[in-house]
Amino acid sequence: MTADPDLAVQRGAVVTGGADGIGLAVARRLAADGYDVVALDASETAAGAARASIPPGQRCRFLTVDVRDTTVLARSVAAVMRDMPVPSLLCACAGVKPPVDFRTVGAAAWDDVFAVNVRGAFFAAQAALPYLIKNHGSLVFIGSASANGDYENPLYGATKGAVVAMARSLAAALSPDGVRVNVVVPGFTRTRMTDHLSEERIRAAGQRNVAGRVNEPADVAAAVAWLASAEAATISNAVLDVGTAHGVPARYAPIGPAPGTTERGERS
Ligand SMILES: NC(=O)c1ccc[n+]([C@@H]2O[C@H](COP(=O)([O-])OP(=O)(O)OC[C@H]3O[C@@H](n4cnc5c(N)ncnc54)[C@H](O)[C@@H]3O)[C@@H](O)[C@H]2O)c1
Numbered sequence: 710m711t712a713d714p715d716l717a718v719q720r721g722a723v724v725t726g727g728a729d730g731i732g733l734a735v736a737r738r739l740a741a742d743g744y745d746v747v748a749l750d751a752s753e754t755a756a757g758a759a760r761a762s763i764p765p766g767q768r769c770r771f772l773t774v775d776v777r778d779t780t781v782l783a784r785s786v787a788a789v790m791r792d793m794p795v796p797s798l799l800c801a802c803a804g805v806k807p808p809v810d811f812r813t814v815g816a817a818a819w820d821d822v823f824a825v826n827v828r829g830a831f832f833a834a835q836a837a838l839p840y841l842i843k844n845h846g847s848l849v850f851i852g853s854a855s856a857n858g859d860y861e862n863p864l865y866g867a868t869k870g871a872v873v874a875m876a877r878s879l880a881a882a883l884s885p886d887g888v889r890v891n892v893v894v895p896g897f898t899r900t901r902m903t904d905h906l907s908e909e910r911i912r913a914a915g916q917r918n919v920a921g922r923v924n925e926p927a928d929v930a931a932a933v934a935w936l937a938s939a940e941a942a943t944i945s946n947a948v949l950d951v952g953t954a955h956g957v958p959a960r961y962a963p964i965g966p967a968p969g970t971t972e973r974g975e976r977s
Contacts, residue, residue: 721793726803730900734926776829797846801830826868880946896952
């Protein structure tokens, strides 16, 4: 149990995309810290495995919700927060990164990625807002270094740039209500989103991380937990890098192949 005095009353947290990867690590970390957690995720299969990973005595429930369905999303967030003693965190982790080629991507695929990464995060936050205002809670969004430019996947980069802009706007808008809004920016993290990449590429990403290894999901979850905690009571509008290459520019090298080449460096 954490020493955080606020957790003398059981605070509640909703985590979107909470059945796998970073979202699951966030849900597990918060549950271990004593929160009452509800993880919303589109994947029932992932939720089944995730449910089995929660130690007895911890409160972490999993609901199947696709964040692209704004009506169901809003209704679900409001319903679970209404039933929590002190709902005080919404962490929007649900995200997708399909390998789209910007030369050929169509509007439907564009809309779909924005619907998960940006619209889903926005409307989850909107639904949580009345509860967060009441309890001086906070929002944590998950960004990406791709917000600074991603030559491999400009569409994904655009969504993450939008997430950061949205968070900064909400931080300003909600400050008078006492609701803190922050972004955690994971560097390369070992999850399903990255497990198709070669070991060589993962090693290269690890070398660019100040720890000399890639992030594990728990590294990112620790940052989320701290931003949500009473220790961060005066922190809002922060964009917290976790294991990105920022700050070590001399070691910076693009993570992937040069534009227009395959991963082995051949012209595509
Ligand atoms: N892994 C990385 O290196 C990395 C780096 C930077 C940012 N991120 C971001 O971190 C977040 C989590 O990514 P991850 O690496 O854990 O990926 P992941 O694929 O392991 O997990 C994503 C989770 O989101 C869920 N999800 C996807 N679409 C959904 C939808 N429409 N509705 C509800 N749930 C949905 C998936 O089922 C899955 O459980 C994403 O926002 C991602 O963009 C990841």
